[in-house]
Amino acid sequence: MNSVAISHLTKRFTEKTVFSDINLTIQDGEFFTLLGPSGCGKSTLLRCLAGLTQVDNGTIQLGEQDITHLAPQKRDIGMVFQSYALFPNLTVRENVAFGLRIQKLDTKQIKQRVDDILALVELGEFAERYPHSLSGGQRQRVALARSLVVRPKMLLLDEPLSALDARIRKHLRQQICAIQRELKLTTVFVTHDQEEALTMSDRIALMNEGKIIQCDPPEKLYIEPSSDFTARFMGQYNVLDADQAQQLFKESYQGSLAIRPESIYVFEDNRQYDERFSEKIAATVKSHQLLGSIIRYQLIANNVELTVDLLNRHAERLFDVGSELSILIDKSAMRHL
Amino acid sequence: MSTKRAMAYHYSVTCFIYFLLLIPLLATLVYSLCDQWGATILPSGFTFKWYIQLWTDPRFLTALYHSMTLAVGTLILSAVLIVPCVFVVFYYYPKLDTGLNILTLLPFAIPPVVSSVGLLQLYSDYPLLLTGTPWILVGCYVGIALPFIYRAVNNNLRALNVHDLMDAARLLGASSTQAFFKLILPNIRKGLMASLFLSFSFLIGEFVFANLLAGANFETLQVYLYNMQQNSSHFTSALVISYFSITLILTLLATRFNR
Numbered sequence: 307m308n309s310v311a312i313s314h315l316t317k318r319f320t321e322k323t324v325f326s327d328i329n330l331t332i333q334d335g336e337f338f339t340l341l342g343p344s345g346c347g348k349s350t351l352l353r354c355l356a357g358l359t360q361v362d363n364g365t366i367q368l369g370e371q372d373i374t375h376l377a378p379q380k381r382d383i384g385m386v387f388q389s390y391a392l393f394p395n396l397t398v399r400e401n402v403a404f405g406l407r408i409q410k411l412d413t414k415q416i417k418q419r420v421d422d423i424l425a426l427v428e429l430g431e432f433a434e435r436y437p438h439s440l441s442g443g444q445r446q447r448v449a450l451a452r453s454l455v456v457r458p459k460m461l462l463l464d465e466p467l468s469a470l471d472a473r474i475r476k477h478l479r480q481q482i483c484a485i486q487r488e489l490k491l492t493t494v495f496v497t498h499d500q501e502e503a504l505t506m507s508d509r510i511a512l513m514n515e516g517k518i519i520q521c522d523p524p525e526k527l528y529i530e531p532s533s534d535f536t537a538r539f540m541g542q543y544n545v546l547d548a549d550q551a552q553q554l555f556k557e558s559y560q561g562s563l564a565i566r567p568e569s570i571y572v573f574e575d576n577r578q579y580d581e582r583f584s585e586k587i588a589a590t591v592k593s594h595q596l597l598g599s600i601i602r603y604q605l606i607a608n609n610v611e612l613t614v615d616l617l618n619r620h621a622e623r624l625f626d627v628g629s630e631l632s633i634l635i636d637k638s639a640m641r642h643l
Numbered sequence: 644m645s646t647k648r649a650m651a652y653h654y655s656v657t658c659f660i661y662f663l664l665l666i667p668l669l670a671t672l673v674y675s676l677c678d679q680w681g682a683t684i685l686p687s688g689f690t691f692k693w694y695i696q697l698w699t700d701p702r703f704l705t706a707l708y709h710s711m712t713l714a715v716g717t718l719i720l721s722a723v724l725i726v727p728c729v730f731v732v733f734y735y736y737p738k739l740d741t742g743l744n745i746l747t748l749l750p751f752a753i754p755p756v757v758s759s760v761g762l763l764q765l766y767s768d769y770p771l772l773l774t775g776t777p778w779i780l781v782g783c784y785v786g787i788a789l790p791f792i793y794r795a796v797n798n799n800l801r802a803l804n805v806h807d808l809m810d811a812a813r814l815l816g817a818s819s820t821q822a823f824f825k826l827i828l829p830n831i832r833k834g835l836m837a838s839l840f841l842s843f844s845f846l847i848g849e850f851v852f853a854n855l856l857a858g859a860n861f862e863t864l865q866v867y868l869y870n871m872q873q874n875s876s877h878f879t880s881a882l883v884i885s886y887f888s889i890t891l892i893l894t895l896l897a898t899r900f901n902r
């Protein structure tokens with residue numbers, strides 16, 4: 307019903323082409339994420355979907371309707387901004403009611419719907435407050451309620467969590483996901499944070515410099531990167547070019563190789579290693595960082611620098627800088643790019 | 644101890660400056676309230692007769708009425724013309740802002756005596772025969788109010804996240820006009836009102852244009868004050884104090900109303 311089809315979409319600003327020939331389809335009720343480094347054109351694409359920015363070429367279809375040249379007022383699309391964009395002169399209740407007032411619904415109906423949606427975002431008791439007296443997380447929930455209350459066909463979120471601190475961000479992430487699933491709302495979420503994208507999305511389109519590099523579900527994007535950009539962006543992947551791969555494994559390689567940091571193991575005497583694993587390779591610890599449940603090491607093996615993640619399980623497994631150790635690489639988890 | 648002394652020092656300096664600024668006003672007030680103050684050190688006789696004489700003079704009341712209607716009318720017209728203009732430039736044509744900025748400096752850059760000569764030349768002839776009528780003053784005063792209103796509105800718009808607010812409003816179904824009246828205007832109201840009252844006190848006290856462009860045909864308070872110079876100086880003191888009180892009361896009302 308409310309699926310989206312974007313075809314051949316092109317946007318230029320006077321001296322710069324932001325993106326050209328973008329093709330995407332988004333399923334009805336899907337949580338779709340646009341992920342990419344800052345400046346790659348995510349917000350511009352989102353604004354084109356909302357109708358806030360005119361496109362130069364291509365079409366956007368929402369459900370059965372071609373909305374390419376429709377005014378934003380007529381699109382039935384809700385949007386949440388990074389800056390919250392709450393109306394400072396209105397209370398929380400009036401902010402949320404704004405869209406319904408414009409639709410000239412009767413007062414009783416407006417009150418009912420506003421109360422319902424404020425309860426959904428757990429802000430009932432703040433209804434009479436003004437935005438300036440709310441915390442960032444609360445403001446963003448008001449913005450979410452304001453765009454949901456008009457029952458849009460699609461919800462757009464432009465880095466809604468970027469301005470919040472880490473704990474509130476995690477909580478709000480779950481809340482957004484829960485609400486989205488409950489309403490089965492087609493959602494396009496923009497972020498530059500790969501962890502956010504991985505935890506929230508049904509599908510992720512990874513963008514760079516106005517191009518869609520890879521568009522896949524999170525697990526696939528993480529485990530099967532199709533390019534070294536994906537590999538580098540999605541995790542701490544070790545991306546080796548052919549020469550480095552040859553140096554490391556002492557066998558010849560074509561093209562580059564992506565090795566996930568958690569698929570490199572430290573050799574232990576009393577364990578059996580099957581044929582999935584490479585030969586033992588001698589390595590030296592260059593540095594390490596404690597990241598909570600994992601310890602991240604930078605090792606030098608055959609003059610190649612590798613990032614290795616080990617579970618933070620036994621105190622005796624903490625290797626000091628300069629330690630010599632042997633590593634094995636799970637070759638089945640390696641990706642040839 | 645030392646902070647207490649410092650406080651006392653700050654306090655006394657502030658009081659002294661207040662006193663210094665108030666002396667002329669207080670002297671005028673006392674002067675306006677006494678019968679005669681000539682050869683003696685202390686004034687002789689306390690009286691309200693100058694005030695009674697002033698407030699029963701139909702010429703004064705007409706001048707007061709002229710000044711008030713002129714200022715209020717001008718400000719209403721200015722607000723209606725300038726606020727939407729500044730908003731449109733800010734939101735749709737930010738490149739024009741430099742031009743508007745320069746334009747707002749002109750009323751300060753050109754001395755009133757000079758520009759009134761130009762205005763007289765332009766408006767003394769058919770088809771724009773406006774000299775001597777209040778309309779030429781209205782037009783001229785809109786120009787004077789422009790910089791005040793432009794500054795205030797522009798600063799308020801900058802402090803507001805106008806682009807995101809407009810975008811949010813449009814996605815909720817509001818037209819740009821609706822968004823302007825329901826969201827932008829209420830948020831710049833305070834600054835706008837402040838600039839309007841600032842312009843008001845400026846316009847009420849304006850003399851050069853009022854005298855040169857309309858003069859005797861449309862006597863304003865300041866022109867009346869000027870023409871009454873040869874009268875008793877007790878009388879003019881009463882006029883000055885009345886004038887000051889009117890402005891003060893209006894300003895106080897305005898700040899209250901604005902809260």
Ligand SMILES: Nc1ncnc2c1ncn2[C@@H]1O[C@H](COP(=O)(O)OP(=O)(O)O)[C@@H](O)[C@H]1O
Binds near residue numbers: 343350
């Ligand atoms: N209104 C505009 N005028 C000119 N260039 C713009 C405009 N908006 C965005 N851009 C350019 O388009 C590119 C993509 O911007 P944006 O979509 O905001 O990136 P992202 O949201 O991924 O960080 C940037 O290089 C930016 O400078």
Ligand SMILES: [Mg+2]
Binds near residue numbers: 345348349350
């Ligand atoms: Mg952006």
